[in-house]
Amino acid sequence: MKILVTGGAGFIGSAVVRLAVSRGHRVVNLDALTYAACLENVAPVADSPLYAFEHADIRDRAALDRIFAAHRPDAVMHLAAESHVDRSIDGPGDFVETNITGTYNMLEAARAFWTREGRPAGFRFHHISTDEVFGSLPADPAVKFTEDTPYDPRSPYSASKAASDHLVRAWHETYGLPVVLTNCSNNYGPYHFPEKLIPVVILNALAGKPLPVYGTGANIRDWLYVEDHADALLLVVEKGALGRSYNIGGENERTNLDLVKALCAILDRKRPKAAGSYADQITFVTDRPGHDARYAIDPGRIREELGWRPSVTVEEGLERTVQWYLDNEVWWRPLLARKGVGERLGVKA
Incomplete structure (x- = not known):
């Protein structure tokens, strides 16, 4: 299969690229x-004859048309997006332009091709989205997001992703474009850009x-874990039912504080401080506006229909993840x- 991956130099996209090339x-x-x-x-795959790179912006329709014509993909895996909630609070325009207008351009370029x-x-157009489009869950562990959960986005980021999801479904229903969709929970792992929680904690801890x-x-x-997510995404693009959405979760719920403490404990073992614990550096800061209380995915559909589990x-x-950051300064x-x-x-609101 020849797959056009948008956002393939990003965190999740690059995991998809590496895994897809490794599978031929x-x-x-x-x-x-x-x-x-x-x-x-x-x-790791840049020198493979199976890999090609196109430096282009999904907001540039002419570039997209050229790339589709030149490469004639069998499938599109659309991951390119602005994704940092805090940045969306400070600058929502970039999120509207990339996540909504960019997705529109991708859909139209794919449909024309x-x-x-x-x-x-x-042919498949696989749109990769987030569980944040569903809003916030109560504390009850029995309540989780399913594919039928009503959309209730709370930030400019999640609102822009919700809009892109709706566009993809509309292009399927109106034009017959063969699409599949996925909504994932929080990813983590190697190559995570150092503005998200887990790499911030690791690198701040090491820097004191x-x-x-x-x-x-x-x-x-x-x-x-991002490599589990990449595995699920390739499964969906190959075997997912047309027009169907699949929620992908890690089945690993943790509070942010528990997660930070777990990272500190790992660092205490792997690279101990001269005195004390990295947990001594934990600092509580003013919450961000509209911070969702809880996300949790019910992955029953992808498990039952496609046989996938994390x-x-x-x-x-x-x-x-900690070991990777220690080894890859x-x-x-x-x-x-x-x-x-x-x-x-994200403090301007």
């Missing part, structure tokens, strides 16, 4: 190389800086100088 798929990586992208993320090719039955925890740290997230527990995944050190990294964002 031909991959075209389309990425605008914005602040959060890093071509080093795909360095699919039509020109004679509407091949095997405060470990910022929003509010009381009681917010709950379901944590999904293979990595949060304990194992955190161990791997040459990757993360230059990223700390990029715009906004290390600053408190």
Whole structure:
């Protein structure tokens, strides 16, 4: 299969690119190389004859048409998006332009290509989204997001992703474009850009800086190891039912505070301080506006229909992730100088 991956130099996209190439798929990586992208993320496969790179922006329709015509993909895996909630609070316009208008451009470019090719039955447009479109859950552990949960986005980021989801469904219903959709829980693992919670905690701990925890740290997230997510995404693009959406979760709920403490405990073992624990650096900061209380995925559909379950527990995944950051300072050190990294964002509301 030849797969066009948008956002393939980002965190999740690069995991998809690496795994797809390792499984023998031909991959075209389309990425605008914005602040959060890093071509080093795909360095392990960059020299493969199965890999090609296109430096382009999904807001540029002419570029998309050229790329579809040149590469003639069998499937699209659309991951390109602005994704940091705090940045969306400070600058929602970028999220509207990329996540909504960019997705519209991708849908129209894909539809034009699919039509020109004679509407091949095997073509797929796989739209990758987030559980944040569903809003916030109560504390009751029995209540989880399903594919039928009503949308209730609470931030500019989640609202823009919800809009993109609706566009994808509309293009399927109106034009017959063969689509599949997925909504995932919080990802973590190697190559995670150092503005998200887990890499921030690891790198701040090593630097002797405060470990910022929003509010009381009681917010709950379901944590999904990024390589498990990539595996699920490839399964859905190959075997998912047309027009169907699949929720992908790690089945690993933790409060933010418990997660930070777990990271500190791992660091205490792997790289102990001269005195005390890294947990001594935990600092509670003012919560961000509209902070959802809890996310949790019910992955029953993908488990029952496609046979997928996560293979990595949060304990194992955190161990791997901490070790990766300890071993790969040459990757993360230059990223700390990029715009906004290390600053408190999302406080303008």
